[in-house]
Amino acid sequence: MQPSLLAVSAVSKRFGATVALEHVDLSIGAGEIVALMGANGAGKSTLVKILSGVYRADAGMLSLAGHPFMPESTQAAKRLGVATVHQSIADAVVPSLSIADNLLLDRLCDGAGPWRATPAARRRSAAPLAARVGLDVDLSAPLATLPLAAQQLVTLARALAAQPALLILDEPTASLSAPEAERLFALLDTLRAEGVAILLVSHRLGDLRRLADRVAIVRDGRIVADLRPPIDFDAVVETMIGRPLRSHLVRGPDSIETPMSPKIAKAHAGLTGFHAERVQLTQHSIPFDLDVRRGEIVAIAGPVGGGKSRLARAIFGAGRLVAGRMSLDGAPWQPRSPADAIRAGVFLAGEDRWRTSLFADSVSFASIAGTISFPFLPRWFPHGRVQRAVEARAASDAIERFGIRCTGPTDRLTKLSGGNQQKVVLARWHAQPARLLLLDEPFQGVDAGARADIVDTLRAQAHERATLVFVSDLEEAFEIADRVVRFDRGTIDHTSSFEPELSPLS
Ligand SMILES: Nc1ncnc2c1ncn2[C@@H]1O[C@H](COP(=O)(O)OP(=O)(O)OP(=O)(O)O)[C@@H](O)[C@H]1O
Ligand SMILES: [Mg+2]
Structure with missing residues (x-):
């Protein structure tokens, strides 16, 4: 067995009356990927923040490469070899600065000098950092112009620039599409092979199956299991949430992939609910029709960057359509602002909560x-x-x-x-009560148990309204929806829409 690079022993942390961590022990070896799993609020991010110098532990010991490790600040943690990509991107970037400056932010904050360099020189210094994570964009643009997924890559690139011995990733794939996530995984494979120790927090079992050498489970601030492959992930989820996961959640897309029948599509038309006709999202996208009747939950599923959020915002009055007509319960639907939409009972839970x-x-x-x-x-x-x-x-x-x-x-x-x-x-x-509820990536960072509960809550109230859920994860789409519609490049792909046999409405 390798000697551990990081050793955490008997670490505790409270916030007022809340015990966030209690007597936590954990070790990570060089070249090892350890996944930290646990329900929402179990204490994962608190542990991450202690390791990265954001919080001090109330009690316990930390050591890195055999030396006591008690970082006073995030910069100190980085200097000692621990770099972290935090769960909340909003805290880690400066939207008004250029992408290049965001990549160089640590050096800029350290006063190492690049402020005096010209913008062109700063872009040149930032270019290899961007290339390392496959971020291929104009580095002089303000960071705010990047989609969330790309902003996440910026924070990752910045962490890697510190050449850490331990890299910590808190929910790195929450806003990444499948190909983007796979690119990240390939990069993590490389880092592991180079001997970097990696601590990964994720609610996505797919990530952990693909990457984890070990899985540590946190429940109510304690480590309750430390597992090595072969790992039974169903058992992991049970250990994590402390009860079995209900069975309707395990029906996979394979069992329900049937093309949408024209008969049902026709039956939807003209009913109460939301109706969009010949809608065009951008100058170059293909117009499409969309129906969501009252009582129905429809998932708009497709890759990040495929235009799902743009559609959600247009329906909510926060964006415009290039062409087309919308109607709600038979009346034309032309909101001029989100305030209009909210007054009319059309609500959007946006993708980027902050x-x-x-x-x-x-x-x-x-x-x-x-x-x-x-x-x-x-x-x-x-x-x-x-x-x-x-x-x-x-x-x-x-x-x-x-x-x-x-x-x-x-x-x-x-x-x-x-x-x-x-x-x-x-x-x-x-x-x-809503007439039309729009949920853009509603399950971001939500644990498997809570997700099941939320799905139940959404379903229980679905009869009162039309519901549209925008997700990039097909598994989530099938968990929640009566009908799954494929969406990419700003339009619906009717050749591959799906309809679960197990419609909860029938
Ligand atoms: N700054 C803080 N002040 C007060 N309480 C806090 C603070 N940070 C975290 N907590 C509490 O500590 C507990 C653990 O939170 P933590 O963020 O570590 O959970 P987590 O495992 O990362 O959950 P999630 O999966 O939802 O991200 C929670 O009860 C949380 O409300
Ligand atoms: Mg967290």
């Missing part, structure tokens, strides 16, 4: 209650006076219904784990 749905910590309504009530303030409190008790009741209901792990409705969003933040976003759009 950009589209949540508030910075400094804002007074950054609590769970404030986040949930915000879009509904004019409706709930028409006279302008917010009644905290009403807000808190809506939040308590949401916490219960979505199993949000927190201490109460006044908790700030930044204190919640990533998966629990995502549950708040989903809960918000259930606080008020």
